[in-house]
Structure formats: C-alpha cells, structure tokens
Amino acid sequence: GAVVSQHPSWVICKSGTSVKIECRSLDFQATTMFWYRQFPKQSLMLMATSNEGSKATYEQGVEKDKFLINHASLTLSTLTVTSAHPEDSSFYICSASPGTSASYEQYFGPGTRLTVT
C-alpha cells in the first residue's frame, strides 16, 4: 500500500528558531500534498495544499511567510516553521495524493509533534 513518511516524528526547539518538517511519499508519486495542523482534542485543520512545482495554496489565516512550504519533487514536500513561538506547538500532519481531484485517495503521514519552548 501507499506509504507516506514524515521526519522528524517529534522535535523540540527554542523560541525564535526555525524547524523543517519533511513529508515523503515512499512508493508513489504525489501530485498533491497537504499539510494539516491539529490542536489537542480538535479536528485537523488544513494549512496549505501544494502541487509539485507550483507555489502552495494557503488557507485563510495561515501565514505564508511563517509556514514555508516547498514541494520540489513528486515525492517530497517540506514545511518550515520560521521563527517558531510556543503557540506554534502542535501536531503537524501531511498527506499525499497521486491525483488532484477528490476521487484520489489521500495517504497520511504519521505526523510530527512540534514543541516550542
């Protein structure tokens, strides 16, 4: 089956530093990748959608300059949290899809827990 990996699985960083999270599709080409954020006891919130080779589309309220997304290849997307603050602490989950329409499955990564101290 389709596998999506995330690295790191958890990270602790100091306030003001930047953190990069990688999302890789291991056995398929991901035309589209999604980045989600999940706060405790809440649903996933879509942050941005990225198509390979294009600029990411950010959801309303998500700061583009703070959450930098790069989808440089069909198997790798990265999310960089710049100048992280404690309020950025959260569970970040990526998903990848081989297609661009709703008929394609989304395969989720295991998530990355970010803690900013």
Next chain:
Amino acid sequence: SQELEQSPQSLIVQEGKNLTINCTSSKTLYGLYWYKQKYGEGLIFLMMLQKGGEEKSHEKITAKLDEKKQQSSLHITASQPSHAGIYLCGAYAMMNRDDKIIFGKGTRLHILP
C-alpha cells in the same frame, strides 16, 4: 460552507459490543472518508465512499453512505481493544481540484475490557 457533524463525540463500550458512529453533512457529499487516529498519532485511512447507498467493509468495520449522500455511518461489530481511538470523517463538498477535504471533530472511542 460545508460542515461535518459527528455523533457521538465520545463513546465507551464494553469489549464485544457493537457500536455506530455517525457523520452528517450540511451539504451533499461527493466523497466521504473515514479515518482512525490512535491518540497522538497520524491518521489511518479506513475507507472511502462515493456513491449514494454505497457500503464498504474492512475487517469488522462497515461504513455506509446514505442515498441522499448527506450522512454516513460507521459500524463496528464485536468491538475489540484495538478499535479504541479517534474516528474522523472527512469529505469533499465538490469534485474539483480546488476543493479541499474538511473533517468532523472526531468521535473518541474507548473499549472497556
């Protein structure tokens, strides 16, 4: 905007009992996903439903999309401790590349031994 409401919000059942989780949409569903999340972990895809009246099964879990495509139910038969977790439904409002998947708030399932 489309909203997904899940019920119940949490559920505690005795091991071996059957249970049902519902997901109701404010708009017609063009694709509905059921996911399971173990506490603190990523989502695990369970199944996807697209056609009205469609029913799919995965091991002891069965999900159905009603004919009007505005409600889906997830049924677990003879529940086991491994079924514990958070069940999320996700859906697309329309089939186009610009749309996005939205999620319900999840149903927390606890299984008592």
